[in-house]
Amino acid sequence: MSSSFGTNLRVTISGGSHEPHIGVTIAGLPAGIPIDLDRISQFLARRAPGNSIFATPRKEPDIPEIISGLESGRTTNQPLIAIIRNTNIRSQDYGALRDVPRPGHADYTAAVKYGGSVNMAGGGPFSARLTAPLCIAGAIAIQLLGGCGIHLGAHIYSVGGIQDRPFDPVRVSPADFALAQNRAFPVLDEAQGEAMGEVIRAAMTDGDSVGGVVECCALGLPAGLGGPMYDGIEGRLSQIFFGIPAVKGVEFGNGFQCAALFGSQNNDAFCMEGQTVRTVTNNHGGILGGISSGMPLICRLAFKPTPSIYREQSSVSLSRGTTERLQVAGRHDPCVVVRAVPIVEAALGIGLLDLFLGEKALQQNIVNLAN
Numbered sequence: 001m002s003s004s005f006g007t008n009l010r011v012t013i014s015g016g017s018h019e020p021h022i023g024v025t026i027a028g029l030p031a032g033i034p035i036d037l038d039r040i041s042q043f044l045a046r047r048a049p050g051n052s053i054f055a056t057p058r059k060e061p062d063i064p065e066i067i068s069g070l071e072s073g074r075t076t077n078q079p080l081i082a083i084i085r086n087t088n089i090r091s092q093d094y095g096a097l098r099d100v101p102r103p104g105h106a107d108y109t110a111a112v113k114y115g116g117s118v119n120m121a122g123g124g125p126f127s128a129r130l131t132a133p134l135c136i137a138g139a140i141a142i143q144l145l146g147g148c149g150i151h152l153g154a155h156i157y158s159v160g161g162i163q164d165r166p167f168d169p170v171r172v173s174p175a176d177f178a179l180a181q182n183r184a185f186p187v188l189d190e191a192q193g194e195a196m197g198e199v200i201r202a203a204m205t206d207g208d209s210v211g212g213v214v215e216c217c218a219l220g221l222p223a224g225l226g227g228p229m230y231d232g233i234e235g236r237l238s239q240i241f242f243g244i245p246a247v248k249g250v251e252f253g254n255g256f257q258c259a260a261l262f263g264s265q266n267n268d269a270f271c272m273e274g275q276t277v278r279t280v281t282n283n284h285g286g287i288l289g290g291i292s293s294g295m296p297l298i299c300r301l302a303f304k305p306t307p308s309i310y311r312e313q314s315s316v317s318l319s320r321g322t323t324e325r326l327q328v329a330g331r332h333d334p335c336v337v338v339r340a341v342p343i344v345e346a347a348l349g350i351g352l353l354d355l356f357l358g359e360k361a362l363q364q365n366i367v368n369l370a371n
């Protein structure tokens with residue numbers, strides 16, 4: 001089971017939701033870079049469970065402990081290792097699921113692949129709990145990128161078909177990011193957020209869950225990052241995005257909508273803005289041929305409805321080979337996109353820093369942060 005990704009910045013996630021702790025090892029950070037620990041904690045708080053009626057009631061303080069790779073607030077040459085202790089475990093909720101798997105979760109496929117050799121309580125290594133250490137790495141990556149003039153943000157784009165105001169693909173600004181980041185329900189249009197909240201409430205009342213889409217954006221990327229084929233930004237980022245539990249679709253720019261357009265509608269005309277080449281529209285989402293164009297990078301991630309729902313469902317007993325009725329217990333998010341917004345920002349930040357560190361001409365920008 002591999003839980004490592006990245007080329008120049010190698011990130012490894014460890015632990016499980018019902019084990020003593022979860023953690024992250026980040027290799028490849030240049031030495032001497034100052035890291036703001038308060039900003040890591042603030043970032044983790046945006047993802048933490050148990051903080052709203054729209055979140056799983058499992059309360060966790062999610063305090064990061066950096067145990068290696070940081071001295072006097074600056075990175076060393078060793079990998080940075082951090083852990084978060086799990087303090088609120090209720091494994092009894094999961095006992096019956098070993099034999100009768102939840103539809104939509106990983107219980108069945110994990111049983112086929114690993115038998116009893118993985119602790120699946122709480123979803124084990126498949127749990128969204130492992131996005132907490134991902135957010136530690138993301139918060140660090142976002143700090144480094146910010147020092148190089150690259151800013152990113154995300155918001156809930158839709159829930160159950162109710163849409164937020166999208167980012168303007170040409171004129172999106174860091175102020176839009178701040179707007180969503182400062183709200184407990186991270187949308188740009190509060191009225192649409194209220195309507196989304198009603199949809200989630202209704203699903204909860206029905207013992208159900210609901211899916212949604214998160215939109216994210218990066219600003220300030222220089223043109224020329226990435227490469228063709230397997231070095232392409234879309235592929236590199238998608239690998240990280242699909243590592244987020246419940247992500248079932250990723251689109252860049254106008255995404256699937258481009259398939260309904262003519263070339264004359266879809267092509268983004270080039271123009272000059274002072275000395276800089278830009279495009280008038282941004283259907284390409286800031287990526288052409290896998291390489292950044294210098295326009296805002298825009299992408300959207302579709303999250304399925306939370307698989308653990310409180311309505312009775314049909315399943316099977318893996319030991320008896322019989323059809324069974326299943327009543328899921330435990331503490332679950334009614335709609336995962338509400339907490340997924342910082343997770344998507346983290347994944348985007350790590351992916352972009354990994355790409356950035358691979359460009360010889362740009363590496364020096366990061367190294368300069370040590371001074």
Ligand SMILES: Cc1cc2nc3c(=O)[nH]c(=O)nc-3n(C[C@H](O)[C@H](O)[C@H](O)COP(=O)(O)O)c2cc1C
Nearest residue numbers: 105106126127128245246307308332333336339340
């Ligand atoms: C922020 C977040 C919170 C989640 N919370 C839950 C949860 O409370 N209960 C649950 O069954 N699934 C939850 N999930 C989704 C499952 O972890 C995921 O569906 C499962 O691991 C199967 O993986 P897959 O959906 O990618 O196939 C959550 C996902 C995210 C991103």
Ligand SMILES: C=C(O[C@@H]1CC(C(=O)O)=C[C@@H](OP(=O)(O)O)[C@H]1O)C(=O)O
Nearest residue numbers: 049056058122123127128129330331332
């Ligand atoms: C704890 C978190 O979310 C968990 C994600 C999750 C899942 O199946 O993904 C299932 C639930 O786990 P438990 O039954 O242990 O409460 C959620 O609470 C977290 O994100 O930190």
